[in-house]
Amino acid sequence: MIELNQVYKARGSFRLYVEKLRFNTGLHLITGPNGAGKSTLLQIIASADVPDKGTVSCNGIPYQERLSYVRGRIGFVPGEAIPYEDMTALAFLSYMGGLKGVTDTASHLKLLELFGLKGERATRVNRLSLGYQRRLMLAQSLLGAPDMLVLDEPLTHVDGPEQRRIIALLALYARARTVIVSSHEPEMWEPNQTVALNNGSPVSA
Numbered sequence: 001m002i003e004l005n006q007v008y009k010a011r012g013s014f015r016l017y018v019e020k021l022r023f024n025t026g027l028h029l030i031t032g033p034n035g036a037g038k039s040t041l042l043q044i045i046a047s048a049d050v051p052d053k054g055t056v057s058c059n060g061i062p063y064q065e066r067l068s069y070v071r072g073r074i075g076f077v078p079g080e081a082i083p084y085e086d087m088t089a090l091a092f093l094s095y096m097g098g099l100k101g102v103t104d105t106a107s108h109l110k111l112l113e114l115f116g117l118k119g120e121r122a123t124r125v126n127r128l129s130l131g132y133q134r135r136l137m138l139a140q141s142l143l144g145a146p147d148m149l150v151l152d153e154p155l156t157h158v159d160g161p162e163q164r165r166i167i168a169l170l171a172l173y174a175r176a177r178t179v180i181v182s183s184h185e186p187e188m189w190e191p192n193q194t195v196a197l198n199n200g201s202p203v204s205a
């Protein structure tokens, strides 16, 4: 469970402010127009950025108190392009797995298979299509089966049938864990909670 209390973040002239938000087990959708603050919010939830004020906690523990505990429980797909693009798909997953303590090749291969990438295991990341790169980022987010998944527009460039398959997979994952997704296509998802952002704050439904 992730909880935000009076979280404030300034980026240039933009302000994110969240009075209170709670993400329990289930699928949570973050929506809103361009510039509403979805990526900013998700980066804070994923501990990739730090709020100027307020607290974010994971299972009741404030992030700043036990950052490694928190990070060990979160899988993250950032909105930006993939890093380490000279690595092969499998090498990238092995590298990310190493950071998370998931070192057995069998589980890396299993994740590649789950996202339809087994045939691309030896392909360098920068040779993969953008849709395959997105799938690879999803695969790395699941390393170690984290309690929380934070996914910023995870289905960008992914084709229709594969989108539906991944949404079903994430819905299943969210039955026992917390999955937070931003999407410009909210109608594709069947979330347990929707947080609509506008101008940096949630608006009531």
Ligand SMILES: Nc1ncnc2c1ncn2[C@@H]1O[C@H](COP(=O)(O)OP(=O)(O)OP(=O)(O)O)[C@@H](O)[C@H]1O
Pocket (backbone or CB within 6 Å): 011, 012, 013, 014, 032, 033, 034, 035, 036, 037, 038, 039, 040, 041
């Ligand atoms: N590093 C930064 N420095 C200054 N301003 C920033 C920075 N990062 C984001 N912003 C601004 O913060 C605002 C919110 O951006 P953010 O990317 O969080 O919105 P978003 O809802 O994810 O948008 P989109 O749907 O276009 O991806 C925007 O106005 C953006 O220009």
